[in-house]
Amino acid sequence: MVESSMQALVEAAGQNSIAKAARMDQARKEHCEESALVEKMRHALEVMRQSVQEGLSPERRSLSGMVGGQAALLYARCRTALGGGASGLAAAYALAVAECNACMGKIVAAPTAGACGILPGALLAVQETQGYSDEQLVDALFTAAAVGRVIARRASISGAQGGCQAECGSAAAMTAAALVDLAGGTPQMAADACAFALMNTLGLVCDPVGGLVEVPCVYRNAAGATLALTAADMALCGIRSPIDADEVIDAMKAVGDAMPASLRETGEGGCAACRAYRREDGAQTPG
Numbered sequence: 077m078v079e080s081s082m083q084a085l086v087e088a089a090g091q092n093s094i095a096k097a098a099r100m101d102q103a104r105k106e107h108c109e110e111s112a113l114v115e116k117m118r119h120a121l122e123v124m125r126q127s128v129q130e131g132l133s134p135e136r137r138s139l140s141g142m143v144g145g146q147a148a149l150l151y152a153r154c155r156t157a158l159g160g161g162a163s164g165l166a167a168a169y170a171l172a173v174a175e176c177n178a179c180m181g182k183i184v185a186a187p188t189a190g191a192c193g194i195l196p197g198a199l200l201a202v203q204e205t206q207g208y209s210d211e212q213l214v215d216a217l218f219t220a221a222a223v224g225r226v227i228a229r230r231a232s233i234s235g236a237q238g239g240c241q242a243e244c245g246s247a248a249a250m251t252a253a254a255l256v257d258l259a260g261g262t263p264q265m266a267a268d269a270c271a272f273a274l275m276n277t278l279g280l281v282c283d284p285v286g287g288l289v290e291v292p293c294v295y296r297n298a299a300g301a302t303l304a305l306t307a308a309d310m311a312l313c314g315i316r317s318p319i320d321a322d323e324v325i326d327a328m329k330a331v332g333d334a335m336p337a338s339l340r341e342t343g344e345g346g347c348a349a350c351r352a353y354r355r356e357d358g359a360q361t362p363g
């Protein structure tokens with residue numbers, strides 16, 4: 077069963093990509109043609125692309141007023157930013173999708189709505205900088221989905237259960253593996269990229285201000301996209317993760333289980349415990 081472990085996924089892929097193994101496995105389980113799954117994934121990619129465009133609008137604001145317009149600011153300077161190139165673009169796009177979600181726009185939960193910006197942000201950024209085709213991006217989405225299924229099965233993709241490491245951490249791990257597949261790396265490299273991304277988010281708490289999926293969520297999406305790029309590059313240059321991806325996933329579950337309830341989406345600890353949020357107009361919300 078390829079969703080039982082990253083090792084099983086790597087073995088199933090063999091000399092092929094994880095995307096191919098995952099697509100074949102999914103078609104067998106759903107008793108459908110691979111082409112039908114590809115069509116669904118193409119649609120998901122289109123929704124992702126639209127959510128980037130929507131989120132880049134400088135005018136949109138979330139109902140609380142805490143989120144909106146920040147992605148447009150970052151996009152305006154991303155090519156000359158300190159983290160320029162694909163990294164700056166990925167952060168701006170990830171922030172845009174997360175803002176789109178906060179403003180009740182349509183997004184693809186990947187793996188959740190709170191962490192929806194990381195995967196499209198990174199993939200669409202490298203498409204722009206490296207010239208990948210839509211078909212290649214669709215393949216990468218199959219890889220990301222396969223990794224997400226392993227994490228969901230072994231640990232969790234829910235902030236309420238495992239903290240933000242389970243949401244933004246999982247999204248970064250899925251994205252890192254997808255980027256490696258996209259760049260032509262081996263399945264083992266994809267597993268290592270997954271491990272690198274996840275080990276760098278272990279312990280990340282879920283602490284939405286005012287109980288809203290806005291702050292710090294949208295900023296974690298921007299940071300998660302750049303983390304995924306770094307994790308993928310580390311794996312692609314041949315650095316082996318000293319800890320297997322499956323063990324890192326299991327460690328993430330253990331950390332999540334040890335987290336107090338105040339740090340698992342109850343809106344009581346971490347950033348949520350900061351009493352006020354400063355808006356650009358000086359008003360304090362939600363108090």
Ligand code: SF4
Pocket residue numbers: 190191234235236239240241243244281282283284288289290292293296341
């Ligand atoms: S802080 Fe909580 S609600 Fe926000 S993205 Fe992370 S897991 Fe989701």
